[in-house]
Amino acid sequence: MQPIIPYLLFIVLLPLVGIVFLLLAKDDEKTAGENVLKVAALTVIANLALIVRAFMHISLEYGKIQLVEKYQWLENPKIALVFGVDCFALLLMVGIHLAILIGLWGVRNEAEGQKSRMIFTLLFLSFMCGFLTAVDIFSFFIFFEAMLLPLYMMVGMFGEVRRQGTLFRFTLYNLLGALLLFVAIVVIFNHQGTNIFLNKISGVKLGQLSEFMVWCSIFAAFVSRIPIWPFHYWISSISARVKNPLVFIIANILPLTGVYGFMRFWPKTMPDVMIFLVVILEVISVLTMLFIAFIAIINKDIQYKIFSFMTVYYIFYLLGVFLPTDQILLNVGFSIFAFLLIFAALDVMLSFMNRQQENTGISTEGCLQYMPRLSMVFTFMVLAGIGMPLSSMFVNNFVIIAELLNYNLVTSFVALAALILVSTALLSDLYRRKKDDNLANGKEMIKDISTGEAAFMWGVSVILVLSFVNPLWFVRG
Numbered sequence: 001m002q003p004i005i006p007y008l009l010f011i012v013l014l015p016l017v018g019i020v021f022l023l024l025a026k027d028d029e030k031t032a033g034e035n036v037l038k039v040a041a042l043t044v045i046a047n048l049a050l051i052v053r054a055f056m057h058i059s060l061e062y063g064k065i066q067l068v069e070k071y072q073w074l075e076n077p078k079i080a081l082v083f084g085v086d087c088f089a090l091l092l093m094v095g096i097h098l099a100i101l102i103g104l105w106g107v108r109n110e111a112e113g114q115k116s117r118m119i120f121t122l123l124f125l126s127f128m129c130g131f132l133t134a135v136d137i138f139s140f141f142i143f144f145e146a147m148l149l150p151l152y153m154m155v156g157m158f159g160e161v162r163r164q165g166t167l168f169r170f171t172l173y174n175l176l177g178a179l180l181l182f183v184a185i186v187v188i189f190n191h192q193g194t195n196i197f198l199n200k201i202s203g204v205k206l207g208q209l210s211e212f213m214v215w216c217s218i219f220a221a222f223v224s225r226i227p228i229w230p231f232h233y234w235i236s237s238i239s240a241r242v243k244n245p246l247v248f249i250i251a252n253i254l255p256l257t258g259v260y261g262f263m264r265f266w267p268k269t270m271p272d273v274m275i276f277l278v279v280i281l282e283v284i285s286v287l288t289m290l291f292i293a294f295i296a297i298i299n300k301d302i303q304y305k306i307f308s309f310m311t312v313y314y315i316f317y318l319l320g321v322f323l324p325t326d327q328i329l330l331n332v333g334f335s336i337f338a339f340l341l342i343f344a345a346l347d348v349m350l351s352f353m354n355r356q357q358e359n360t361g362i363s364t365e366g367c368l369q370y371m372p373r374l375s376m377v378f379t380f381m382v383l384a385g386i387g388m389p390l391s392s393m394f395v396n397n398f399v400i401i402a403e404l405l406n407y408n409l410v411t412s413f414v415a416l417a418a419l420i421l422v423s424t425a426l427l428s429d430l431y432r433r434k435k436d437d438n439l440a441n442g443k444e445m446i447k448d449i450s451t452g453e454a455a456f457m458w459g460v461s462v463i464l465v466l467s468f469v470n471p472l473w474f475v476r477g
Contacts, residue, residue, distance in 0.1 A: 007054040008069050008083035008133045011047055011093070015126035018043030019119050033114030040118035041104050044125065048097040051090055055475045060087045062330040065135050065199065073138075079195050081142075084135040087472075088333040092260065093132055094474070095337040098463065099249055099344035100125060105456055106245035106348035117158055117246065124150040124250055131257060136195050137185045140264070144221075144257065145178040155251055158244045170238050174254075177224030184217035198264045215274050218265055223281065225258030226318060227311045229288045243303075245351040249344045252307070255314045256336070262321045263329060278322060285315045286411055289418035296425035300432075302350055305425045309385060310343050312422045316415055320400045328403050331396040334471035338384070338391035338464055345381050345460050349374060353433075356446050368433040370446040373454040375434065380461050382430050386423035391464035392471045 018039060025035045058066040068084040100121065107117065124147055131143035152171050187210055188201065196204070206214060242248040289312045296308035320332045352374065353367060368375040384390040387397055397419075404412035449457070466473040 006069050007050060007057070008067055008085060009071070011050050011054070012083070012126055012130045012133065014047045014050065015043055015122040015129070018122045022115060022119050022122070025115070033111040034108075036115045036118045037104060037108055040122060041101065043122060044097055044101055044104065047125070047129070048094065048101075051093050051097065052474055054085065055087075055090055055472075058085065058087060058090070060472060060475065062086055062088050062327070062333070063199070065197070068135065077189070079138050080136070081134075081139045082136040082195075082197070083130075083133040083139070085133055088263070088330060089132045091333045091337055091472075092256070093129060095340040096128060096253060096256075097125070098460075099253065099340040100246070102341065102344040102348055102460060103246035103249040105453075106249075106351055110244070113158060117154065117244075120150040120154045120157075121246065121250065124154070128253070128257075132260070135197050135199075137188060137198060137201065138195050140198060141178070141181055141185050144181060144261070145175070147254070147257070148174055148178070151250060151254060154247045155238060155242065158247050167238065173224060177221040180217040180224075181221035184214045184221070187214050201265060216277070218261075219274070219277055219281075222258040222261035222265070225261070226255050226314055227288075227292075228281075228315060228318075229284055229291070243351070243354070245344075245348045248347050252310055252343065253340070255310075256340075259314060259317050259321060259336075262318065263332075266321060282319065282322070282408070282411055285319060286414040286418070289315050290414055290421070293418040293421035293425065296422050297428070299425075300429075302429050302433075303347075305422075305429055306343060306346055306350065309422050309426060310339075312418050313339055316397075316400070316419065319404060319411065319415060323400075323403045323407055328400060331399045334392045334467070335396040335400065337471065338393045338467050341460055341464055342381055342385045342391065342393070345457060346378070346385065349378050349381070349457070352449060359447075366433065366435055367446060368430075369435075371448040373451070374449045377449075377454060377457040377461065379430060382426050384461075384464055386426055387419070390461075390468060392467035394468060396471075 021039050021043070022036050025039050054067060058064075064086050065084040066086065068082065071081045071083075073079050073081050104121070107114070110117075127143050127147040127150065131140065131147060134140040134143055148171060152167070155170075156167055187206070188204055189195065191206060191210065192204060238251060242251055292308045292311050296305045299305065299308075317332050317336060320328055323329075353371075356367065356371075368378065380390065384393065387394055389395075401412060401416060404415060
């Protein structure tokens, strides 16, 4: 039964309401940004509670669009904003909200520009929720493009990207991807004469030329969001320069929109025009995974290792999208949930270690031996990230790999090799930061996280363990 409360509209609008309260919030030197941080955190928590509540009204299966809400927008042409969700979309929203909460914890001591940072964070969250709940082509496109604005502002203002040309080109090519998607949508709309749901696109009968143009445009639009060669350069150039943990987390949630776009648009029966493109994409994907994983082994920068970890897994999930069963897509969703929490927690802890290095002027090698509380949580997150049985990544990654083995033996072996290499890169850095470096007075110079901060991170770890026991533990059993 359809609930009386329009949950999806509230989920999209609540972050915007939070922005209004942020604008009214007063902060001075004494509060040092604490007020706006609390408002933003409470807004995210309230929205998370709404999402969990929405879970109670749906059946837990992939692809069954439920809680459909329609809001008329234009009369001529007749276009309405249509929201709807399945288990997969809600699960991603829960993961993204938790990742942003971790990011908020990571910037709690950064008073400068805190209000602007919180405003753009909530704006991005609102657009991301709209993107994940959109079930018609125009709503999907609006939010697909809109989320670039807060991302651009956050990276430009707080990402420490010194070369503005890099940021401009990064944004430009993302806008070009959105433009290609718009072209495909216009062709479909002109052919159908009406706005249609995403799951109906594969049933639209187009001429050979129109079909080629539409699917190539959709293909290019989503690939442009994923760090696959040659598009990986602009994403990696931005990620390598972003030192603010919250901005880094938000910037690296963006590739998820490309993976999700393929999930929603990808037809059950592949058009002939796409077969050749998919083969090319699979070859480029596995080679990119292998290339970036090798660089992660060589590169000593832990920030690049985390970026490599994220890139390899995003491409791994993309390969999972092309597998022909809905159950595998649900496994992808369970794994992404844990993946979002792990990379967010790792980057926040890395940011803390980097600040300690800057304050003390010592080497990062061996620093974890003087941070027992941080060391334990950091070790847990690394082990969970490489696939140990500590989160839902463990079982679900095995399921995806098993299906890849049935699909293409070579692709699966290369993808597995890349996962092993990037895991080795994370483990090697963990060892490097724990080995004895004979740091003079290191114990006195380096500050460990507080007991409360450790408790927060262990709370994240508990969520990961619960996701291993039952990926939907917060809904049923």
